[in-house]
Amino acid sequence: GAGVSQSPRYKVAKRGQDVALRCDPISGHVSLFWYQQALGQGPEFLTYFQNEAQLDKSGLPSDRFFAERPEGSVSTLKIQRTQQEDSAVYLCASSLGLVTEAFFGQGTRLTVV
Amino acid sequence: AQRVTQPEKLLSVFKGAPVELKCNYSYSGSPELFWYVQYSRQRLQLLLRHISRESIKGFTADLNKGETSFHLKKPFAQEEDSAMYYCALNPPNAGKSTFGDGTTLTVKP
Numbered sequence: 381g382a383g384v385s386q387s388p389r390y391k392v393a394k395r396g397q398d399v400a401l402r403c404d405p406i407s408g409h410v411s412l413f414w415y416q417q418a419l420g421q422g423p424e425f426l427t428y429f430q431n432e433a434q435l436d437k438s439g440l441p442s443d444r445f446f447a448e449r450p451e452g453s454v455s456t457l458k459i460q461r462t463q464q465e466d467s468a469v470y471l472c473a474s475s476l477g478l479v480t481e482a483f484f485g486q487g488t489r490l491t492v493v
Numbered sequence: 494a495q496r497v498t499q500p501e502k503l504l505s506v507f508k509g510a511p512v513e514l515k516c517n518y519s520y521s522g523s524p525e526l527f528w529y530v531q532y533s534r535q536r537l538q539l540l541l542r543h544i545s546r547e548s549i550k551g552f553t554a555d556l557n558k559g560e561t562s563f564h565l566k567k568p569f570a571q572e573e574d575s576a577m578y579y580c581a582l583n584p585p586n587a588g589k590s591t592f593g594d595g596t597t598l599t600v601k602p
Contacts, residue, residue, distance in 0.1 A: 383536070411588050422497075422579050422592030423537070436589060471537065478588040479525075484537040 382406070384485035386472050392491045393462045401457045401488045405474030412455050413482065414447055415471040423471050429455060430478070462492045495520045497582050499593035506570050507601050514565040514596045516554075516580030526556055526563040527590065529579040537579070540565075550574070570600045 385404040393399050405412050410431055415423035416439075425439040431452035440447070444463075449455040459466055469489050473482040496519045506512050518524065528540040541549045543556040543563060554565045563580060577597050581590040 413589060415592075420594070422581075422594045423590075425589045425591070428589055439589075475588060479583075479586060481539050481542075482588065482590070486536050 384472055384474050384483050386470075386485035386488050388488060389486060390489050390491075392493060395463060395492055396461050397492075398458065398460045399462055399490065401459075401470050401490070403455045403457070403472030403474075403485060405453065405455070405472070406483055407453075409474035409476055409483075410452075411475045411478055411480075411482075412449060413473045413475075414455070414457050415473065416441075417469040417471055417487070419468070426457070426470075459490075462490075464492050466490060467492045495524070495582055495584070495591045497580050497591050497593035499578075499580055499596050501596045502594070503597050503599070505599045505601060508572055509569050512567050512570040512574070512598065512600075514578050514580075514598065516563045516565065516593060518561050518563065518580075518582050520561075520582060520584070523558075523585060525583040525585065526554070527581045527583070528552070528554055528563075528565050529581060529592075531577045531579070533576070540578070570598075572600045572602055574598060575600045 412429040414426040417423045427447045428436040429449040444460045446458045469487040471487045472485045475482040498517045526543040530540045531537045552567045579595045580593040
């Protein structure tokens with residue numbers, strides 16, 4: 381596909397369950413970002429990869445959140461022992477370089493019940 | 494700490510009227526400013542960035558460093574402009590963005 385693809389689009393998890401969210405960036409894009417968007421708010425930065433290297437994870441809210449991009453392409457955001465406050469839309473974005481235009485995916489809406 | 498404030502959650506104008514979406518920021522330095530737009534059931538997409546100084550879909554935005562503002566303007570709003578608009582800030586040479594909470598623009602016929 382031509383754009384950033386995220387899966388699943390929707391995920392309902394029971395509190396305490398682990399979840400994994402996938403992001404397929406645009407082919408050739410070096411930079412990859414994850415954001416968390418709570419209802420009624422703007423996206424908030426979680427973490428950033430340049431190829432396979434995670435260069436900034438300052439936005440991850442707790443050690444329950446973990447992200448990886450092992451081959452510098454597909455990325456997975458994992459949340460362990462989900463809590464209700466983790467309910468949000470998780471957005472992935474990719475760009476050719478650090479300061480070039482970022483292209484966003486459709487997001488994964490996570491609901492923790 | 495950097496911060497982006499969009500004071501209006503909702504903005505409603507009639508077709509053909511001028512529209513201004515406000516954005517104020519706080520950052521000690523020279524950031525890069527952006528406007529993103531999200532149309533109904535579509536993904537977030539870049540509308541314009543201050544360094545390109547171009548007009549996209551009739552929208553313009555001027556960076557005012559004295560007032561730390563980056564308001565988005567269009568002289569004649571169209572119904573297809575109805576969407577959610579986000580202002581965002583990047584530190585220099587950095588890709589991670591700080592977003593405002595967005596303004597929902599409704600253009601009435």
